[in-house]
Amino acid sequence: xxxxxxxxxxxxxxxxxxxxxxxxxxxxxxxxxxxxxxxxxxxxxxxxxxxxxxxxxxxxxxxxxxxxxxxxxxxxxxxxxxxxxxxxxxxxxxxxxxxxxxxxxxxxxxxxxxxxxxxxxxxxxxxxxxxxxxxxxxxxxxxxxxxxxxxxxxxxxxxxxxxxxxxxxxxxxxxxxxxxxxxxxxxxxxxxxxxxxxxxxxxxxxxxxxxxxxxxxxxxxxxxxxxxxxxx
Numbered sequence: 001x002x003x004x005x006x007x008x009x010x011x012x013x014x015x016x017x018x019x020x021x022x023x024x025x026x027x028x029x030x031x032x033x034x035x036x037x038x039x040x041x042x043x044x045x046x047x048x049x050x051x052x053x054x055x056x057x058x059x060x061x062x063x064x065x066x067x068x069x070x071x072x073x074x075x076x077x078x079x080x081x082x083x084x085x086x087x088x089x090x091x092x093x094x095x096x097x098x099x100x101x102x103x104x105x106x107x108x109x110x111x112x113x114x115x116x117x118x119x120x121x122x123x124x125x126x127x128x129x130x131x132x133x134x135x136x137x138x139x140x141x142x143x144x145x146x147x148x149x150x151x152x153x154x155x156x157x158x159x160x161x162x163x164x165x166x167x168x169x170x171x172x173x174x175x176x177x178x179x180x181x182x183x184x185x186x187x188x189x190x191x192x193x194x195x196x197x198x199x200x201x202x203x204x205x206x207x208x209x210x211x212x213x214x215x216x217x218x219x220x221x222x223x224x225x226x227x228x229x230x231x232x
Contacts, residue, residue, distance in 0.1 A: 001188065001198060003137070003169045008160065010180035010201060011173040013190030014214050019173035020061065023139045026171065027058045039137075053081035057135030059143055064122050064129075065115045071125055072110040075101060078132030100131045103158065105151070119146035127155065131162065138162070138170040144179055156183050177218070177229040181205055189213050205229070 003009055011019050025032045028044045037044045039055060047055070057078075067074060079093040101107045104124050114122065123146045130138065138159065144152045160183075163170050174180060180187060180201065187201040191213050197204055210218035210229065217232040 003171060005136075005167040005169055006163060007169055007186060008163060008184050009169075009171045010184030010187040011171055011190070012175070012177065012180050012187060012213070014175055017190040017213075018194075019175075019190065020141050023058060023141055023171070023173055026137075027056050027139055028052045029058075050081055053133070053135075055135055056137045056139065057130045057133040058139040059126055059130050059141055061141050061145065064126055065117065067114050070111050070113055071106055071117070071128075072097065072101070074114060074125055075106075075128045075132050078129045078134075081133065097128075097132055100128050103131070104128045120148065120151075123147055124151070127158075131158070134162075134166070136166065136168050138168060140170070140172045142174050143172060144174065144176060152179070159183075177205065177210060181227060181229065 011022065013019055021030070024030045026037060028037075028047065031045075039047065044052075064074060075097050076089060076093065079089065079096065083089065083093065098107070098110075101110055104127060106121070106124055106128060109117070109121060114125065117125065123143075127143065130140075140159075143155065147155065159170060162168060172180070172184060184201050186199065187204045188196055188198045189204050189209055190196050192215075197209060205220070205227070207218055207220050214231070219230055219232060221228045221230065
């Protein structure tokens with residue numbers, strides 16, 4: 001499997017299928033039990049942590065609320081791979097963070113402590129942190145969790161703009177079939193026992209494939225020029 005610049009890939013499977021573990025392997029956090037992962041044809045183990053932080057950004061499912069920091073301080077952490085220090089934040093870095101907080105609708109909450117935020121607000125902080133990092137490769141683990149429908153749609157636009165503008169790449173892991181169908185051009189569908197199907201999203205999202213992957217009957221309904229998937 002190769003993820004090229006400008007591509008938005010989905011990683012789809014039911015809970016427990018191994019989506020998070022695969023993302024962590026791709027981020028260099030854990031080593032794969034088999035096979036190898038390369039970045040620009042160079043094995044991942046040849047990069048140090050700061051080099052990877054400049055190239056790869058991951059949105060985790062873990063809650064940020066335990067961090068003793070404000071919204072602004074947390075998002076500013078995304079700029080630290082560029083400064084090489086926790087003590088030197090340039091005016092440019094500060095402005096980048098301000099612009100991102102405005103973009104995701106967190107400007108009015110910038111001085112709030114994380115442990116005072118709702119689940120949806122914390123998810124926006126995590127997304128803003130990733131945007132501040134500005135990596136070449138975006139790895140997102142269930143990015144739509146806790147988000148309202150309006151911001152889910154807005155997030156698609158924000159991320160697609162980043163991928164196009166930076167010639168970046170994106171891999172989104174989720175169990176939400178409809179979100180993948182709307183967002184991703186290419187797809188890896190995880191099956192049982194480590195098997196998978198990969199290719200163009202529209203080719204893979206069939207009732208037969210999805211019913212096997214989710215071990216449940218999934219039906220496809222036409223909605224004008226798009227499709228909606230629903231379990232029975």
